[in-house]
Amino acid sequence: MNIVSLKWDVLEIPLKKPFRITYETIDKYRGVIVKICTEEYCGYGEAAPAPRITGDTVESTVAALHRFKPLIITKDPVKIGKIVEMMNSSIVGSPSAKAAIDFALFDILAQKADVPLKDLLGGRKERIETSLTVDIGSLEYTLKSARKLLDAGAKVLKVKIGLNPQEDIERVRAIRNITDAKIRVDGNQGYSLKRAIRVLKEMEKYEIEFAEQPIPASEIDNLKILRESVDIPIIADESVHNSLDVLRLIGKVDGINIKLMKSGGIYEAMRMASIARAAGMRIMVGCMIETQVGIAAGTHFALGIGADYADLDGYWDLTEQPYEGVEFRDGYNYVSDKSGLGVVPK
Numbered sequence: 001m002n003i004v005s006l007k008w009d010v011l012e013i014p015l016k017k018p019f020r021i022t023y024e025t026i027d028k029y030r031g032v033i034v035k036i037c038t039e040e041y042c043g044y045g046e047a048a049p050a051p052r053i054t055g056d057t058v059e060s061t062v063a064a065l066h067r068f069k070p071l072i073i074t075k076d077p078v079k080i081g082k083i084v085e086m087m088n089s090s091i092v093g094s095p096s097a098k099a100a101i102d103f104a105l106f107d108i109l110a111q112k113a114d115v116p117l118k119d120l121l122g123g124r125k126e127r128i129e130t131s132l133t134v135d136i137g138s139l140e141y142t143l144k145s146a147r148k149l150l151d152a153g154a155k156v157l158k159v160k161i162g163l164n165p166q167e168d169i170e171r172v173r174a175i176r177n178i179t180d181a182k183i184r185v186d187g188n189q190g191y192s193l194k195r196a197i198r199v200l201k202e203m204e205k206y207e208i209e210f211a212e213q214p215i216p217a218s219e220i221d222n223l224k225i226l227r228e229s230v231d232i233p234i235i236a237d238e239s240v241h242n243s244l245d246v247l248r249l250i251g252k253v254d255g256i257n258i259k260l261m262k263s264g265g266i267y268e269a270m271r272m273a274s275i276a277r278a279a280g281m282r283i284m285v286g287c288m289i290e291t292q293v294g295i296a297a298g299t300h301f302a303l304g305i306g307a308d309y310a311d312l313d314g315y316w317d318l319t320e321q322p323y324e325g326v327e328f329r330d331g332y333n334y335v336s337d338k339s340g341l342g343v344v345p346k
């Protein structure tokens, strides 16, 4: 089997409302949908570059795809490790472009095996609970957002924090007052160690499931101090991109947030998951703002490996859904039972 074509489309989709986290406010999604075909099968992938996290942009992703194209055409799509190695030795970085190609290759492989991708990756779960996200805003805005998500079926809320300690505490307390749903917080590197300890100590009484990356990504040793100082489990996100980062975090955090856009796809993410499991770390699978192509890949991966937590709601704020591939029902994400990634253009 040989790859006969690699095509891509740049997408721009406005968000229903601006999305605010510690370091930026976003009002539209820009990404790239990739389609790789053999004579028999076509696989889909998506690149959702987030420059502050993945170090790449839509423009650099397109440049990387131009460079990968002649290297990939005529290759056997089943030999994913070989293609990943070839991409890594051709360009350092550009994880979003690599992820898009990796998803399309896994899509083709699972179609050839005639199983949903999740089963090819281990088939550990049939559905996974996902958090829905409350971004940063006033107390009133926070409560309105939380109510809306709870009405939509959320069983877990992920509350973005990290800008203002007192306001963050008030926002989390207000949400706890209206629901028994699980609450996670995500600081997106916004606090100093000292502030993070103070805020999380204060939040212990609101039964927080875990706190994601409250302090800067480079402060690996401070993550350990933070973990030992508070009774809320600490999950690393921006501190962990690939398997080497997982090794560096052993013993310093309770778990890691694997995002396929950071790892450059499923192939590397499987290695990260193996290391994390062997080290007794919990595994969360997260996402960027993405269409259902990327979210389907993340959901198949999370189901396949049996992830402990998922935050796979990246398509929720898009004003259009150009692809279908996941379903959210009563707090859980489901994928299609078609073989492969199961993604279809609308």
Ligand SMILES: [Mg+2]
Binding pocket: 186, 188, 212, 213, 237, 238, 257, 286
């Ligand atoms: Mg995060």
